[in-house]
Amino acid sequence: MRQHFTGILLFAICAALIPLIAINPAFSPPQNLQIQPSQNSSSSAPPDLTQDNNEIPANTIDHAQAEPSDTEPQNQDSGTAPVMEESGSFSILDESSGKIFSVSSKDFIRGALAAEMPPTFHPEALKAQAVAAHTYALCVQALQQDSPDPSLKGADLSADPQNWKSYTTEKIFRQRYGNMADAYWKAITDAADQVSDYIMVYENHPIVAAYHSMNTGMTEDAANVWTGNAPYLTPVESRGDALAPDFQVQQDFPAPEVKKALEALSPEVSLGDNPQDWIILGQRSPSGYILSVTIGGQEFPAKDLRTLLGLRSTSFLLNYANDTFSFTVQGYGHGVGLSQYGADWYARQGMDFSEILSHYYPTAKLGIVKEIS
Structure with a gap:
């Protein structure tokens, strides 16, 4: 061109x-x-x-x-x-x-x-x-x-x-x-x-x-997503x-599926017996997006977890109950x-x-x- x-x-x-x-x-x-x-x-x-x-x-x-x-x-x-x-x-x-x-x-x-x-x-x-x-x-x-x-x-x-x-x-x-x-x-x-x-x-x-x-x-x-600075981004x-449809949705995953996915992230990930400790959320950005997560003692960008599980965005709350991980997710992208x-x-x-x-x-x-x- x-x-x-x-x-x-x-x-x-x-x-x-x-x-x-x-x-x-x-x-x-x-x-x-x-x-x-x-x-x-x-x-x-x-x-x-x-x-x-x-x-x-x-x-x-x-x-x-x-x-x-x-x-x-x-x-x-x-x-x-x-x-x-x-x-x-x-x-x-x-x-x-x-x-x-x-x-x-x-x-x-x-x-x-x-x-x-x-x-x-x-x-x-x-x-x-x-x-x-x-x-x-x-x-x-x-x-x-x-x-x-x-x-x-x-x-x-x-x-x-x-x-x-x-x-x-x-x-x-x-x-x-x-x-x-x-x-x-x-x-x-x-x-x-x-x-x-x-x-x-x-x-x-x-x-x-x-x-x-x-x-x-x-x-x-x-x-916060790619690093680097641009005044227009x-x-x-x-x-x-x-006000958008499906602005907030709940995405549920059985614990066995989550365990299998998380262990595939890195050979250094070591998950314990308590699923509540598998995923620890890190700091949020001022716009409300999770920046990092700790999985099995290893820190990862939150977007890696989003990719792994197919979450709609990295703006979410996480709850574990009844052998199920529930992500309440806002936005898409x-x-x-x-x-x-x-x-x-x-x-x-x-x-x-x-x-x-x-x-x-x-x-x-x-x-x-x-x-x-």
């Missing part, structure tokens, strides 16, 4: 995205970067929102600000958005078939939005999600071109359109929604097309556009999340960056997409991308 900010710069922005850790119950960390799946529901209802778009390892954020852009600087205080160039297409490895296909940037944004957010969400929330997904995909594409992952077979990204993972097609979308397909596809395409020229930037660099389904009412600091209020349910709520209060993005990515600004002719 030829860009004014160059492959080298974008590699600096996204380099630490290796390895990506997919947060889902069937955890299997890939060796390199992939855009993350949305969790889908039955064919009679809109797909659920993605729980995370990514698990970004630590130094991504430091690298994202490590080098000056070779883009001719724009004075953002004057209201002029930085202008960057993109190739105008993405190559995608279909995880089901193993084949690589290419889509235009416009079609990718449509398909990514369709896979990531229900079409019934407010149009301004859809636009905000489209910009975030586009921004993230450009970073992924640049990373693959500078440091290719052999498992992607030369593609920029991987996806599973048939299963609504990261990207889906209009045909598959229409199969799901039946009689509502025309109206719903129009909602997706209208939103995606209106913002297809925008990405989020910080100091003329495309940002690490983390997003998630819902949080505790306050987004999480990226430094710091905690902000997210007022509508507590890592909690960093844009909240999808929060974006929908703010849109319904009158915010437009740019205001939503500015709220969830403080200090970042809209940038303009133009396709290379």
Whole structure:
């Protein structure tokens, strides 16, 4: 991808995205970067929102600000958005078939939005999600071109359109929604097309556009999830999340299953006879997320336990009774960056997409991308 900010710069922005850790119950960390799946529901209802778009390892954020852009600087205080160039297409490895296909940037944004957010969400929330997904995909594409992952077979990204993972097609979308397909596809395409020229930037660099389904009412600091600091990935209020469906759920696990899972974490984990002592919760972040857990005398990041058990987030209370571990979990996802349910709520209060993005990515600004002719 030829860009004014160059492959080298974008590699600096996204380099630490290796390895990506997919947060889902069937955890299997890939060796390199992939855009993350949305969790889908039955064919009679809109797909659920993605729980995370990514698990970004630590130094991504430091690298994202490590080098000056070779883009001719724009004075953002004057209201002029930085202008960057993109190739105008993405190559995608279909995880089901193993084949690589290419889509235009416009079609990718449509398909990514369709896979990531229900079409019934407010149009301004859809636009905000489209910009975030586009921004993230450009970073992924640049990373693959500078440091290719052999498992992607030369593609920029991987996806599973048939299963609504990261990207889906209009045909598959229409199969799901039946009689509502025309109206719903129009909602997706209208939103995606209106913002297809925008990405989020910080100091003329495309940002690490983390997003998630819902949080505790306050987004999480990226430094608590991956380490590194970014002023656009710091905690902000997210007022509508507590009103989201399934904001708080209980997840129960039989003690024998938990024991087997915990012992697989590390050979140094030694569990005693009292299950109540197996998992000791550590400190919470100001946003309400557990930062660490002690398991069998060994300390682990709380996200490791989340991954292991398929918990919806690391904001939880834990109770043990009747040979069962019960987790009362709030939110869904890592909690960093844009909240999808929060974006929908703010849109319904009158915010437009740019205001939503500015709220969830403080200090970042809209940038303009133009396709290379």
